[in-house]
Amino acid sequence: MIATKIGKKSGVPDNYTRLGEYIAAAQEKGEKLHQFWIRNCDAGTNIEDLDLALLEIEAVRRQKPDIADKTYHLVVSFRPGDQDKLTKDDLMAIEAEYAKALGYADHQHVAGTHINTDNFHMHIAFNKVHPETLKVITPHRDFNILAKVSREMEKKYGLAIDPGMTDGKKRDPNKLSPAARDYEAHTWQESFQRHILKYQEEIIEGLGKxxxxxxxxxxxxxxDISIKLRGNGMVLMSADGQAMKASQLDRSCSKNKLEKRFGVFKTLQRDRQRSSLKQVQSKRSYKARPLVWNRNSTALWKHYIRCKTHLSQHPSMMKRALKNWKMFLLAEAEQDPLTMILIIAHQDLLKIIQFKNEQKEIEFRKHQ
Structure with missing residues (x-):
């Protein structure tokens, strides 16, 4: 289990009602709602009570007009096979443990589990405003709380062990993060983290100097990497917004160790930004590319890039298919049988990657 807080995006209004409706509808392509429930609302506990429950929640939230971020959105991703081990009561009990640990046991929230072809996961949307005291709760160092509950729930329900970033030596530092694995599974494109790890040694060497x-x-x-503060640590970011913890590159790149060397973090100075960007051309910057490449890929990838370049000229359904390489291939397969070869190749590769990751984790743990 991997529990991830989905932070509020800068400049995007906090819309709890929209999030609640999204959880209930499972709107992503290929996704469907599995289970759904509501907590701590007088309106009721079932999906048919959602409209009234959302009005009730918004009434509480409106009493804190000066607070911009009043939602805590948690996503819990399960490993393949876990779904069959868990009943609705089990899922509700797991959700309740996260709520209790985060301090939201008495707060209004909606929760639902979604099923798609890639993973089984749970969304929980907590109203951070307590319905009676109106106190706004924001958990401190919640990543530690989430990791602790995840490990406890895995043990209690016999689920696959999926160590988090807070598990120290128990985690292989070269293993892709859950976010990178999810990106590759959903897009069939190489993740930013996989690309960066190719150049791990030379980047570390450069930072060492x-x-x-x-x-x-x-x-x-x-x-083409930027480094920024996030929470209590630092992240490396790509131009398209993908991120990985700096410490995932190497332990010497953690916030504490870098600030010990360079002092308090400073952003890139504007007068040096142009000279820095010129150097990008001399190295391999991160670019979107297929996770699998064979002789059938070249022409299709060029066609995909051309279509994305002229996105405005396509009807809305085609625009959705151009969202990423995976969706494009699935749409193209109806017209081009050769595309099925690539689809099967991507599916097989992801299964191999998953198997190798599991074997690597087992071997890594043996030496702890």
Whole structure:
């Protein structure tokens, strides 16, 4: 189990009603609602009570007009096979444990589990405003709380062990993060993290020679990477918004160790930004590319890129198919039988990657 908080995006209004309706509808393509329930609302506990429950929740939230972020959105991803081990009562009990640990046991929230071809997962949307005291709760160091509950629930229900980023030596530092694995499973494109790990040694070597934050920024800019503060740590970010924890690159790149070397974090200075960006051309920057490449890929990938370049010229249904490489291949398969070869190749590769990750985790744990 991997429990991930979905943070509020900058500039996007906090819309609890929309999130609640999304959880109940399972709107992503190929996704369907599995189970759904509501907690701590007088309106009721079932999906047919949702409209009234959302009005009730919004009435509480409106009493805190000065608070911009009043929602805690949690996604719990399960491993293949876990779904068959869990009843609705089990899922509700797991949700209740997360709520209790985060301090939201008495807060209004909706929860639902979704099924698609890639993974089984649970959404929980907590109203951070207590319905009686109106106190706004924001958990401190919640990543530790989420990891602790996940490990406890895995043990209690006999689920597959999926160590989180807070599990220290129990985690292989070169293993893709859950976010990177999900990106590859949903898009069939190489993740930012997989790309960066190819250049891990030379990036670490370059950072090792840096004497201050500006030089560190320049080293990373040569790979089209930016480094930013997030929560209590640092993340490396791609131009398209993908992120990985800096410590996932190497332990020497954690926030504490980098600030010990360079002092308090400083952003890239604008007068040096242009010279840094010029260096990008001399290195391999991250670009979207298929996870699987064979002789059938080249022409299709070029066609996909051309279509994306002229996105405005396509009807809305085609625009959805152009959202990522996976959706494009699935749509194209109806017209081009050769596309099925690529689809099968991607599916087989993801199964192999999953098997290798599991074997690697087993071997890694044996040496702890």
């Amino acid at each position: 840096a004497k201050n934050w500006q030089e560190a920024h320049q080293v990373l800019a040569a790979y």
